Amino acid sequence: MTREMAPAFTPEGGKQTRRADDSTALDVRDLSFSYSGQPVLESVSFDLKAGEFAVLLGPNGAGKTTLFSLITRLYDHRQGEIRIGGLDLRRHSVEAHAQMGVVFQQPTLDMDLTVRQNLSYHGALHGMTPAEALRRASQQLTRLEMQGSLRLRVRHLSGGQRRRVEIARGLLHEPRLLLLDEPTVGLDIASRRALVEHVHRLCREQGVAVLWATHLIDEVYPDDRVIVLHRGRVCADGGVAELVSQTASASIGEAFDRLTEGEAR
Numbered sequence: 001m002t003r004e005m006a007p008a009f010t011p012e013g014g015k016q017t018r019r020a021d022d023s024t025a026l027d028v029r030d031l032s033f034s035y036s037g038q039p040v041l042e043s044v045s046f047d048l049k050a051g052e053f054a055v056l057l058g059p060n061g062a063g064k065t066t067l068f069s070l071i072t073r074l075y076d077h078r079q080g081e082i083r084i085g086g087l088d089l090r091r092h093s094v095e096a097h098a099q100m101g102v103v104f105q106q107p108t109l110d111m112d113l114t115v116r117q118n119l120s121y122h123g124a125l126h127g128m129t130p131a132e133a134l135r136r137a138s139q140q141l142t143r144l145e146m147q148g149s150l151r152l153r154v155r156h157l158s159g160g161q162r163r164r165v166e167i168a169r170g171l172l173h174e175p176r177l178l179l180l181d182e183p184t185v186g187l188d189i190a191s192r193r194a195l196v197e198h199v200h201r202l203c204r205e206q207g208v209a210v211l212w213a214t215h216l217i218d219e220v221y222p223d224d225r226v227i228v229l230h231r232g233r234v235c236a237d238g239g240v241a242e243l244v245s246q247t248a249s250a251s252i253g254e255a256f257d258r259l260t261e262g263e264a265r
């Protein structure tokens with residue numbers, strides 16, 4: 001199939017109309033957004049079940065960060081609906097936020113504080129006592145193979161270790177949804193692989209739903225669900241095998257290339 005013939009796939013109709021409930025961690029419905037009249041997201045719809053891992057795959061400029069900015073309420077959405085654990089983000093913003101952990105594209109740890117201080121501060125913001133924050137921090141860090149790092153200053157950690165601390169922080173308040181926006185930016189290949197592996201495991205073991213935004217095809221695992229965002233629209237949503245077959249491709253890389261008309265390269 002030539003690139004020009006590549007079809008634009010949309011998620012199946014049933015998925016688009018299903019309402020959020022307790023088993024739905026994230027529900028995005030007909031979400032549109034513009035910067036100064038310039039559309040960036042157009043009628044974006046998808047949902048994520050409890051404990052589900054999905055890759056939000058899109059080339060640079062597809063609208064991934066804008067989507068995250070709307071889900072985290074850095075920007076307000078006027079068109080469409082976002083529900084977290086069934087809670088409408090506009091009407092129940094505080095409760096919805098309490099169910100969400102975020103790792104932003106740009107690191108946000110305080111470099112001059114220790115890991116423990118960074119995590120304690122986050123715990124306090126979520127109403128935890130210092131003892132509770134420490135207990136949960138130790139638990140999360142152990143899961144991420146970062147036990148023993150509590151007393152270290154963030155400045156002295158590697159890029160991959162800092163990212164893991166950010167993930168531990170994002171999970172400290174035991175959210176049902178974890179959003180990661182291009183979390184491997186700036187990491188070497190080994191650290192990237194380790195991070196992808198860690199987050200898949202956390203998803204399986206802790207039942208947290210994960211939305212992992214990336215433009216890097218090698219971060220997609222064979223069993224992942226992939227939501228392809230292209231020029232502000234969801235142009236495909238399904239398992240790797242499904243997308244490969246729908247696009248008559250030999251690999252998910254080729255499928256991504258076809259779905260994004262070569263912009264992914």
Ligand SMILES: Nc1ncnc2c1ncn2[C@@H]1O[C@H](COP(=O)(O)OP(=O)(O)OP(=O)(O)O)[C@@H](O)[C@H]1O
Nearest residue numbers: 035040058059060061062063064065066067182215
């Ligand atoms: N604050 C802003 N004002 C105006 N336009 C913006 C703003 N932020 C992003 N854009 C534009 O919106 C589009 C989507 O950008 P966005 O950062 O959401 O995409 P992305 O998929 O996250 O890309 P990347 O992988 O490069 O971060 C781009 O065309 C970008 O130039």
